[in-house]
Amino acid sequence: xxxxxELLTAVWGAGYRDDIHLLRVTIRNLRAKLTxxxxxxxxxxxSYGIGYRFRPGEELSTDx
Numbered sequence: 001x002x003x004x005x006e007l008l009t010a011v012w013g014a015g016y017r018d019d020i021h022l023l024r025v026t027i028r029n030l031r032a033k034l035t036x037x038x039x040x041x042x043x044x045x046x047s048y049g050i051g052y053r054f055r056p057g058e059e060l061s062t063d064x
Contacts, residue, residue, distance in 0.1 A: 003051040027052060 008016045008023055016022060027044060034043050045053040 001047060001051055001053045007051060 002010075004020055004023055005017050008019055012019070012022070027046075031044055034041070043055055045055050047053060
């Protein structure tokens with residue numbers, strides 16, 4: 001699990017530590033690209049209010 005502030009600081013630097021909007025937009029774009037490559041997989045899991053977790057190749061559930 002990587003927290004919002006930790007991820008923002010590691011990627012863009014300390015000046016972006018609180019720019020959650022930038023992070024959300026970037027994650028959304030990254031998810032779109034990953035979905036193009038592997039539509040039946042879920043790679044990024046959101047822990048609301050905390051951060052993100054990478055799940056290498058987790059299958060999406062087809063049960064509804």
